[in-house]
Amino acid sequence: MTQEIKPIRKKIEATGLMNKYMAEYFHELDDASKSRDRKIAWCTSVGPAELLHSFGFLVYYPENHGAMLGATRIATDLIPYANAIGYSPDICSYLTSDIGSYLTNNTPLTKAYGIKSVPKPDVLVFNTNQCRDVQDWMAWYAYEFKVPLIGVNTPRTPTEVNDVIIESVAKQIEGMAVELEEISGNKFDPNKLKAVMALSKECTELWKEVLSLAATKPSPISFFDGTIHMGPAVVLRGTQHAVDYYEVLLTELKERVANKVGAIEDEKYRIYWEGMPIWGRLRQHSDLFAGLNACVLASTYCNSWIFSDFDESDPFTSMAKAYTELFIVRSDAAKEEYIKKMIKAFSIDGIIYHDAKTCPNNSNCRYGMPRRIETETGVPSITINGDLNDLRMISDEQNKTNIEAFIEQIEENR
């Protein structure tokens, strides 16, 4: 019988600390939701969270909940509930599974933290920099909870993020302060915003350093690790815990680098992942690649929570710049340049494009990009079909064959 190789992945010790901070974060939200002694803002994952923190809001991120629904594989069962009330199966499956979760009062927070339901919001805040779905998603909850919905409408797909765009976005963020004063009952305090920005910046720089360690051979961290360990960069940025956590993680990974310890045993192929993770298949994919001695070590996705432009001395403009410079907001021309840089920086042997059925915004393979990049760089690529949360969109066997055949191709052409 041909042998299935047992993959060896290394456990990251800092995970325990991350779990502790994440648990504290969710319990704090749950307590506030019950006691109503602190205001809660829901915010899109690359929305102006720093501004919300400066008003004293606890910030909850529905996309993070969406990812949890995906990773626990309950999303697929919940999506049909949203479909049945008119939310198409073709739109964001974070949105549909999250609404399905709300409709059935079924949240992974219960099993993970003993929390019965998601925290009740006082305000919903979106930024359309990533997609329109987030606005419609929040609009559903605004209707359900009868709370205000405010947001930033960012111009999408610019090649250059020019001053006109930045000024418009900065003004919109600043303009929200008026409503947030009213909702929070607190006056806007520029010093508080500066302090939050400084913490967010620190978090960003540390997270960036963590991810950049993957440039070493062997890489001490994989994309699959990254999707888990980016949690604090998404939900705790702007707080001290995020900074503390990434300092610990960074130290551990630097030690790995010093000892030449890789995220997988015997790394032979270095792979870039473009697009969303398939949350319900993280373990399976991580094992599959590790078994092929392929380390998926860099991605656009994990890098999406690096906001290098943050500058506490100019919070609104720098926030506008950082949240608009992001990969997902940009034109294909800008995205191509970005990926080409990543290929070089991380010595990439091959790219996997995940064409997520329900998220065109993160699937950068629909307008000819893979072929253009392949022709220019000579680095081969493959597109796999799937979805972030809707497992009905996935043919595991076909993806497996595609991935194995791709690694064989890289091997044969060496």
Added chain:
Amino acid sequence: MRNKLAERIIFAGVDVGASRTKAAIIDSDKNILGWNVRKSGTNFTLSSNLCLAEALSMAHADKSEIRIAYSTGYGRKNVTFAAGSRTEIGCHAKGCYHYFPIAMTIIDIGGQDNKIIKVDENGKRTNFKMNRKCAAGTGAFLEEMCLRLDVGLEDMNGLAADAEGIIKLGSYCTVFSATEVLENIRNGKPLADLMKGIFYSVIKRVLEMDSLTDKVLMTGGVVAYNPYLVKMTEELIQSEILVPKLPQLTGALGAALFALESRQQ
């Protein structure tokens, strides 16, 4: 005679597809000594054993003579006698390059999936694509249509080739296509024209998967039994298409060649 044969060194490749299992036996000079094709059924281990036994019998060889066997295809991990396995993508490429050592685009139409594989002049794979989740355009699509039309699989080619016209189908979806076909039958449209339209639909699904570069080669069970489909494709792309001698066997042959190479390494 038997003793002399027993000294031979032979290599085996088995391609366990979702629909058919194929086996090829080669000698160290890469000559095909025996082969077999049979239904995969639900027990892949059993069908690979039976398929190998038939191929060995055709080669007048004994299992003990096999130096190394490799498996490929959907059920490749179920082949108990294989020392190693490769994906069907790699094996088709290798098998095709064995017949035609040139730069080419291979179109493989299988039972449940289609592949387009590009190989350079040195036999290296440069690119490949498989059909997306859906089975439109695969052998499964043809089987479903035959079932709906009450036409035997072996009669498809003759019908399509004799058609005077063509009735094209509009839908991607196998189920909707079947409805469309039945509607045409109800309206008294000729069966042959419909069959040609069904072939056309298969070709269109395949051609939209990728661009074709260099020489085009077609393989797979559908091609093996339906030469008219190849002719229609040639007309559509306006270029001659190469078809290996045993188009259904290129995957199994490729696996056998990988087995041979593994010994040489």
